[in-house]
Amino acid sequence: MLALKNMFLFPPIKTGYGDGSGMVTDRHLAFYKARCRHVGAITVEPFYLDKGLREIPTQLGLDSDDKVEGLKKLTASIHASGAKVIAHLNHPGRMANPNIPGNYFISSTDKPCENGGAMPKQMDRNDMENVVRLFTDAALRAKKANFDIIELQFGHGYLLAQFLSPLVNDRTDEYGGDFDNRTRFPLQVLRAVDETVDLPVIVRISGDEMLPQGIKLPEMITFSKILDKQNVQAVHVSAGSVCSTPPWYFQHMFIPKGKTWKMARKIKKEISIPVIAVGQINTPEDIETVSNEYGADYIAVGRALVADPDFIGKYMAEVPGTIRPCLACSEGCLGGVRSGKGLQCLVNPHIGEEKESVHAASQPKRYAVVGGGLAGMEASIILRERGHTVDLYEKDQLGGQFNFAPLTPNKRSLAKLVPYLKERLNETGVKVISKEAAETDLVGHYDGVILATGSKASVPAIAGLDTYYWAEILLEENLPENKHVLIIGGGLIGVDIATGLIPRNNRITIVKRTIDFGEDMEMIAKNLSLKMMKEKKTVFSDHTYIKKIEGRTVHAERNGEPIQFDDVDIIVVSTGMKSYNPLEDTLEGKIPVYVVGDAATIGNAQDAIRDGHRIGKEL
Ligand SMILES: Cc1cc2nc3c(=O)[nH]c(=O)nc-3n(C[C@H](O)[C@H](O)[C@H](O)COP(=O)(O)O)c2cc1C
Ligand code: SF4
Structure with missing residues (x-):
């Protein structure tokens, strides 16, 4: 029994918030503390089981006893909210990061991932025993660190999926070939962990790897029936493989919402233990659909909680306010982890600085914000939240250039952002003035002006280029x-x-x-x-x-x-774009001026929101 306080849990998401030692940092503590308040359980980011098996250099480790003290602090801080804590144990096999010095690579096969990755050693019995020991040792440490539940990674193209997958597993011994053979080693790991610690165990699978010869749902249904008989407490149904089908693994906006929900429903019909559904469950309507129509017992909500730590609290009406929507874009979260900066979010500029909330201004002032793109809207909202009076001047549409972003067919989900920001302008009481601000509107009327006039397309001088589009x-x-x-x-x-x-x-x-x-x-x-x-x-x-x-x-x-x-x-x-900032020179010396977003430096949507947020907090 998982016995969670509600049906929601946060799934495993690498944060990149470590310092390279594998130990818990303040960033981890702040990140999970902000997200544990309304969910039944938090899965802490996947642990490396051995330093030579890291996916990212800043990953958390569960490979040695010196990690336990820091993790105890983390579990205690999550427990304080009533949420349980899940330790996600994963061996990446051939998908360990080839760019991390000291990493080693083993697999069911001796072939590397065709899309990049190191050449693995095909595992022998000795390697298998070592892997089992890595899992059981880590599970024991998780228990010592007061984790409540163990999740074993059998999906997403990592080591145990490399055994399950008929595409990857090319062995000719009793660990390769037919279904019974391919499931043998993962089940050995499961039994060993289950016998070693008295904690409930969840198994995460890819219901379908979305590859012609990869793991397919019918086999995963049969496999889930076996798990049902093995004292497993829930099956967590994701999709894809880190090697070949990352869009499915990460549930990117380019892939259709709902395929994983269907897989979870099909598996649920065949087993008696609970099923966890996951994948782009990022609106209240999705939650209703997944629980009512798809019958999921538990719902894993990842990026929606990255974007808005109170997503579930707001859904349950325990927290007031509009949900800051996750766009399923992966730009900030996955992009941040890949870049080495750590998890960020396009729509959530608070991320990574959860401890520093927005403080009331010591002296409320009157500000004009010129330009209602992302930077201008975010600056207005934060200034207003802090108690300043804010007029936002926008001569065209609020949202600026970001209104074009959802016009690309695969990016429709980006359309959620501008309405959210408009709603926040409304909620916070920013006055929107639909006109082009002139000097006479500004000087003498405000204590300062934030120029967020954005950018314009930069057009090269080409003979005969008279008619063109952007x-x-x-x-x-x-x-x-x-x-x-x-x-x-x-x-x-x-x-x-x-x-x-x-x-x-x-x-x-x-x-x-x-x-x-x-x-x-x-x-x-x-x-x-x-x-x-x-x-x-x-x-x-x-x-x-x-x-x-x-x-x-x-x-x-x-x-x-x-x-x-x-x-x-x-x-x-x-x-390319060039900054558009026609008012700065005119206003110079007459009123304090602050230039933000593209008007200051060309960047992307996340940069614009962050810059607007920064100035909103500074003034
Ligand atoms: C930045 C990032 C890192 C992730 N890392 C892992 C991981 O290491 N292991 C894993 O099984 N899933 C990982 N996931 C997938 C999530 O657990 C989850 O399945 C996925 O984000 C879909 O759920 P969501 O739409 O609610 O975010 C990651 C997702 C993101 C965005
Ligand atoms: S960066 Fe995009 S996908 Fe990731 S959490 Fe933020 S809005 Fe969601």
Whole structure:
């Protein structure tokens, strides 16, 4: 029995908040403390079982007894809220990080992951015994550190899934081949852990690896029936593999919501123990659907709690306020972990600094914020929360350029952000003034002005470039069909525009001066977008400088050689942005001025929100 206080739990998410020692840090304590208040259980980030098996350099460890004291502090702080604490034990096998010195690689196979990774040693009996010992030793330490539940990772393409998977496991001994053989070693690990510690055990599986010859649901249903008979207390049904199908593993916005919920339902029908559903459960409606229609016993909510630590509290009406929505974009969270900065969030600038709440201003003042993009809206909200009076000037639509982001078909979930910020403006009492602010509106009327006027597309000087589009081509009234579109600039905006135009049967040519198309994109979105573009026969022309446009012919130079693109119907320019800040000079010396967001430095959506947040807290 898991005996949680409610049906919600936080799943295992690597935070990257460690300091390299494997020990608990203040960042871990603050992160989980902020998220444990309303859930039944917190799964602490996956532990490494041996220093040579890390996925990221800053991962938490459970490989030695000196880790126990810090973990006791962590479990005590989570227990104080009434939540239980789950220790997620995972051996990455061949998916240990090849860039971490000292890591070693073992697997059911001697073949590396085809998408990168080190060459593993195929495990022999001795290796298997060592692995079992790593799991049982870690489970004992988890018990000593007062964890309540053990979760064993049998999915996501890690070691035990490398045994389960018919695609990866190419052994010819009794640990490879048919289903009984492939399940043998994972079940040995399970039994050993269960016999070693008297803690309830959950098993996390990939219901489907979403690969032609990978793990499939029918086998996982049979496997779950076996788990049912093995004293397992719940089956946690995710999908995908870290090697081949990360979008499924991370439940990226590019993949459809609900497939994992269906898998959980199918498994639930066949077993008597509880099932945990997971995957983009990030609205109150999703919670209702997953519990009522899909019959999940427990619901794992990951990124929605990263984006808003009170997501469940707000859903249960225990906390007032609007839910800050998770966009399933993975930009800040996965992007932050991958970059080494640690988990961040596009929509949640508080993350990582949970301890520092927003303090009331010592002296309330009157501020004007000029520009209602992400930076301007966030600055206005925080200033207002702190007790200042705020007028927000926006001549067009609130949300600025971010209104274009959800126009790409795979990015519809981004559409949740601007309405949320509008709601917060409303809740906090920011006055929105629909006009272009002039000097006379500002000087003498406020104590300070925040300039958040954003950026404009930077257009290169090209002979004959008279008519062209930018991202506004994705607006319904502009969307072309059956045209040849040449996109100049192959960064995030160019790639997004291409993926928005392809479904309308447009033929795309995209050119870039350098080589890395989509270089500023989040990794999963980049890979999936470029894959789709290649499949749809997009012409990629790197190292290409556009020289001249004559009618429907575009002349260019590639590696010093002249080339040309013929029959071009439409040109899109997405060669970067430049700050737009027309008021700073005018206002200088007349009123205190603070420039934020793109108006100060070109960045992405997360940078804009963070900068608005920063100024909101500083003034
Ligand atoms: C940054 C990040 C790191 C993650 N790390 C792990 C991991 O190490 N092991 C694992 O099983 N799942 C990991 N996950 C997957 C989550 O446990 C969860 O299944 C996924 O985020 C989908 O749930 P959600 O949509 O509620 O976030 C990670 C997810 C994110 C975003
Ligand atoms: S970065 Fe995106 S996916 Fe990750 S938690 Fe924040 S909003 Fe959700």
